[in-house]
Amino acid sequence: MLQIEIDHLNKHYGGFHALKDINIAIEQGSFVALVGPSGCGKSTLLRTLAGLEKTSSGDLRIAGESVVNKPPRERDVAMVFQSYALYPHMDVEHNMNYSMRLKRRPKQEIADRTRVAAETLGLGALLDRLPKALSGGQRQRVAMGRAIVRDPKVFLFDEPLSNLDAALRVHMRSEIRKLHERLKATSVYVTHDQVEAMTMADHIVVMRAGVVEQQGSPLDLYDRPANKFVAGFIGSPAMNFIPATVSPDGRKVVFEKDQTQSIALDRTLVPGMQLLAGLRPEHLSFAAGPADLAVKAIVEGVESTGSMTFVTASIASQQVVAAHSGRPNVSKGDQIQLYIAPGNVHVFDAKTELAISQER
Ligand SMILES: Nc1ncnc2c1ncn2[C@@H]1O[C@H](COP(=O)(O)OP(=O)(O)OP(=O)(O)O)[C@@H](O)[C@H]1O
Ligand SMILES: [Mg+2]
Known part of the structure; x- marks a missing residue:
């Protein structure tokens, strides 16, 4: 069943067109x-x-019912903000159950729901603390608790983790995901962190300048980006792009700036076509392979995070990044070979930047 339907939605702020014909269908x-x-x-x-x-203009439906003319409180959605927006003078318990008190729910129901939410979030021992006496992660939990006690149809999260340090962010990601699996409420989660999106979501919507560029499952977007923008946005480090031309037999792409070098394709494209070859850092391999899959590169820099090594190199005068899960034995100035499996080569039309899917 569809829980949220966003149907040809437009939003203008005066003369500024902020949302352009948005269409998204979200399963319960x-x-x-x-x-x-x-x-x-x-x-x-x-x-x-x-x-x-x-x-x-356009329509928004929640559980099949149009909500465009409904005030927020009648939409049965709860929003968690980046700033948490806690009431500074209320303790944790009263912050959490504020909306229920406002609606004059029975005392017992308020107490029960608050207790369950506090247990769910591990806030039981903090109920009488004021927000100023909480850590960032604890405040974030209270903001979540306030949403949970309302038992809404839909949770809306606007970058709820961006104020937390890296370790806590990773921890809270899995907490939110676990909570989602338990509560089974539909969640829409805004982030500009594509790793967060990839690891948490069932469905990702990639937007640019008010337009939905592509939507699909995380791996769909990673494997089959519809255009250069999505290809560059999903995946970390970002995909490398090298200007190239399809060879006369249609089976290779030849680098524009060094026509002695090319990479093999797993399909046949229109000869002479100008395109951008898209190569993910993790698909540039250091392990020796067949000569016809090798490209020459010059190492410009090596960075290691301990578990991963990122090698900056130039291929056909174009800087690229190669990611390696071990510690390749290379250093600045080395001439090396990188191997690219034909199935991993993405191609985009040089002018439209759309992925080229059709074959010759
Ligand atoms: N009240 C407003 N009046 C006019 N323009 C607005 C208003 N609110 C937002 N905008 C504009 O609409 C565009 C989208 O803003 P929005 O806050 O939705 O961006 P965002 O994707 O959430 O960005 P961020 O990642 O920085 O939070 C921006 O160009 C912004 O300046
Ligand atoms: Mg924002």
């Missing part, structure tokens, strides 16, 4: 990540879902 119980660069419209889309912004 799924976890959807909205990603894209700063200013692309992620928060605006979330806020229109919550009812905090009016739509300009």
Whole structure:
């Protein structure tokens, strides 16, 4: 069953077109990540879902019912903000159950739901603390608790982890994901961190400048990006792009800046076509392979995180990054060979930047 339907949605702020014909269908119980660069419209889309912004045209349906004319409190959604937005003068317990008290729910129900949410989030011992006496991670939990006690149809998260340090962020990611699996409420989660999106979501929507560029499962987007933007956005480090031309037999792409070098394709393309070859850092291999799959590269720098090594190199005068899970024995100035499996070569039209899927 579809829980959220965003149907030809547009949003204008005066003369500025912030959301352009957005269409997204979200299954009941799924976890959807909205990603894209700063200013692309992620928060605006979330806020229109919550009812905090009016739509300009199009429809929004929650559980099959149009909500465009409904105020926020009638939409049965709960939003968790980046800033947490806790009431500073209320303790944890009262922050969590504020909305229920506002609705004058029975005392017993308020107490029960608050207790369950506090247990779920490990806040039981902190109920009488004020927000100022909590760590960032604990405040984040209280903000989540406030959403949970409402038992909403839909959770909306706007970068809830961006104020936390790296280790806590990784921990909270899996906590939120576990919570989602337990509560089974539909969640829409905004982040500009594509790793967060890849690891948490069932469905990712990639936005740019108010437009949905592509949506699909995390691996779908990674394996079959529809255009150069999505290809460069999903995956870390980012995909490398090298200008190239399809060879006369259609089976290779020849680098524009060094026509003695080429990479083999696993399909046949239109000869002479100008394109961008997209090579993921993790697909540039240091392990020796067949000569026809090798390209020459000059090492420009080596960075190691301990577990991973990132080698910056130039191929056909173009800087690329190669990622290696071990410690390749290379250093600056070395001439090396990198191997690329034909199945891992992405190609994009040089002009439109759209992925080339059709064969000759
Ligand atoms: N109230 C407003 N009036 C006019 N323009 C606005 C308003 N709110 C947002 N915008 C503009 O709409 C665009 C989208 O903003 P939005 O906050 O949705 O971006 P975002 O994707 O959430 O970015 P970030 O990752 O930085 O949070 C931006 O260009 C922003 O300047
Ligand atoms: Mg935002």
